[in-house]
Amino acid sequence: MRTERSCFLTMLQAVALLPTMALKDSHTTKKFSEEPEFERPIGNHTFFLGREAVLGCSVLNLGKHKVGWLRAEDQTVLTMHERAVLGSRYAVNMDPPRTWQLRIRPLRAEDRGCYMCQINTQPTMTWQIGCIDVFVPPDIMSDDTSGDVSVQELENATLTCRATGHPAPKITWRREDHEPILLKKPMSREFEKVESYVGSSMPLWRVDRRQMGAFLCIASNDVPPAVSKRITLNVNFAPTVKVPNQLLGAPLGTDVKLKPKYTIREEKSSYKVSMWLTIRQFSKSDIGTYNCVSTNSLGKSEGTLRLYEIKLNSPEDFSNQISIAGGLTEAAKGNSNETLFITRTLILISLFCAVYLNVTC
Ligand SMILES: *[C@@H]1O[C@H](CO)[C@@H](O)[C@H](O)[C@H]1NC(C)=O
Ligand SMILES: *[C@@H]1O[C@H](CO)[C@@H](O)[C@H](O)[C@H]1NC(C)=O
Ligand SMILES: *[C@@H]1O[C@H](CO)[C@@H](O)[C@H](O)[C@H]1NC(C)=O
Numbered sequence: 001m002r003t004e005r006s007c008f009l010t011m012l013q014a015v016a017l018l019p020t021m022a023l024k025d026s027h028t029t030k031k032f033s034e035e036p037e038f039e040r041p042i043g044n045h046t047f048f049l050g051r052e053a054v055l056g057c058s059v060l061n062l063g064k065h066k067v068g069w070l071r072a073e074d075q076t077v078l079t080m081h082e083r084a085v086l087g088s089r090y091a092v093n094m095d096p097p098r099t100w101q102l103r104i105r106p107l108r109a110e111d112r113g114c115y116m117c118q119i120n121t122q123p124t125m126t127w128q129i130g131c132i133d134v135f136v137p138p139d140i141m142s143d144d145t146s147g148d149v150s151v152q153e154l155e156n157a158t159l160t161c162r163a164t165g166h167p168a169p170k171i172t173w174r175r176e177d178h179e180p181i182l183l184k185k186p187m188s189r190e191f192e193k194v195e196s197y198v199g200s201s202m203p204l205w206r207v208d209r210r211q212m213g214a215f216l217c218i219a220s221n222d223v224p225p226a227v228s229k230r231i232t233l234n235v236n237f238a239p240t241v242k243v244p245n246q247l248l249g250a251p252l253g254t255d256v257k258l259k260p261k262y263t264i265r266e267e268k269s270s271y272k273v274s275m276w277l278t279i280r281q282f283s284k285s286d287i288g289t290y291n292c293v294s295t296n297s298l299g300k301s302e303g304t305l306r307l308y309e310i311k312l313n314s315p316e317d318f319s320n321q322i323s324i325a326g327g328l329t330e331a332a333k334g335n336s337n338e339t340l341f342i343t344r345t346l347i348l349i350s351l352f353c354a355v356y357l358n359v360t361c
Contacts, residue, residue: 003337017325023214029155034061034063035061035121036059036060036061036062036063036065036121036126037058037059037060037061037126038057038058038059038117038118038126038128039060039098040058040059041054041128041130042056042057042070042117042128042129042130043130044113044131044132044133045130045132045133046132046133046134046135047107047108047132047133047134047135048107048134048135048137048223049107049108049134049136049137049223050100050106050107051105051106051107051134052103052104052105052106052107053071053102053103053104053105053107053111053125053132053134054101054102054103055101055102055115055117055130055132056095056099056100056101057069057099057100057101057102057117057128057130058098058099059098059099059100059117060098062098065120065121065186066080066081066119066120067081067100067117067119067331068080068081068092068117068118068119068120069100069102069115069116069117069118070090070115070116071113071114071115071116072113072114072115072116072129073114074117075112075262076260078090078102079091079092079100079102080117082094089104089105089106089338090102090104091103091105092106100117102115102117104132107134108134109134109136111132111165112132112133112134112166113131113132114129114130114131114132115129115130115131115132115211116128116129116358117129117130121201123361126349133166134166135166135167135221135222135223136164136165136223137164137165137221137223137224137225137227138163138164138219138220138221138223138226138227139163139164139165139219139227140168140217140219140227140228140229141161141162141163141164142164142229144160144162145157145161145162145229145231146160146161146231147158148231148232148233148234149150149231149232149233149234150233150234150235150236151207151233151234151235151236152233152236152237153207153208153209153236153237154206154207154208155206155207156203156204156205156206157203157204157207157208157233158201158202158203158204158309159173159201159202159215159217159231159233160200160201160202161173161200161201161217161219161229161231162200163200163219163227165219165221165223166221166223167221167222168178168221169219169220169221170198170219170220170221171186171198171199171200171217171218171219172196172197172198172217172218173196173197173198173199173202173215173216173217173218174195174196174215174216175213175214175215175216176213176214176215176216177213177214179213179295180193180194180195181193181194181195181196181197181202181211181215182208182210183197183204184204184205184206184208185205186205191208191210192337202215203232207233207235208235209235209237211233211235211278212233212234212235213232213233214230214231214232214233215230215231215232215233216228216230216231217229219230322336
């Protein structure tokens, strides 16, 4: 590189110019009508990583002088007149009638910077500068980005996502299920619903179970494509059970379908699941109280549902009726270690548990 540079300067019959000297000199360069001059500025241009950069230097009255392209930062000679001197990524190309094009390809991020077009006039060289910016598409840095996050309810959590790219990418958060994001301001109990949140860290203060779900962090800048990463927020909490219909009547001999509904941690933001219990051939011995019990490592909760007999005048009254809607039970739980079962009495736990599993699994 050094030899190339000396070669160029020798050819130009000039001493090496430091950029600062060159800057000062350019203003004092005398312009005679026959002297070469630049037709227009090179200008500043933007190109995409991996593509080609093209800078044009248009010279009037070149005469017997020659044109060279240098990297402005370190004065490295890239091309001399019609010849590239530095590696295969650089080329010089004549765009008739008088434009010398510097071409760089494939473009790298480190090619960002300024380039000098120089003419070997004497006693001082004539030169002008143009700069290129290299746009780089966004890329998410997995090391600096949250994996799936799991917290206890009412703890603070922060989802973090970092990305590289040029210009600096913008980070936007959305819920994967397109529901609004629930955000709480510190020290506030109120939730605010937002479509998206912008920022590389999304702080969640005193997390609520309703905030559970899959989030997408989307990194975008002016360079397509935008990229995203999916981060799941799990919120663990002790179960709660609700049984709105606590009394349920059925004629003997029918199938009774109980539809307890309970709440569970699940992906896709929903932590609600419906559960059915069918008791075949409902008989007097089935009459009684049923408990819906939800447990996990954080606690236990139960709801009670009472099943009683409806007296019918004749069997025809219910012969077409196979099932009767049952009670609604709601429970919530958030840990992986969880069980849910329906009991009538302690002795019958396993029996009804088995029935429940047969129906729902
Ligand atoms: C071109 O970019 C350089 C470096 O960023 C800057 O100093 C110069 O003022 C710019 N020139 C024009 C014409 O925008
Ligand atoms: C949660 O964040 C708030 C506000 O930043 C802070 O005051 C509080 O101490 C944090 N709570 C926990 C459990 O870290
Ligand atoms: C569930 O908890 C019990 C003790 O409460 C433990 O023995 C068992 O290993 C746990 N199972 C899972 C899957 O965590």
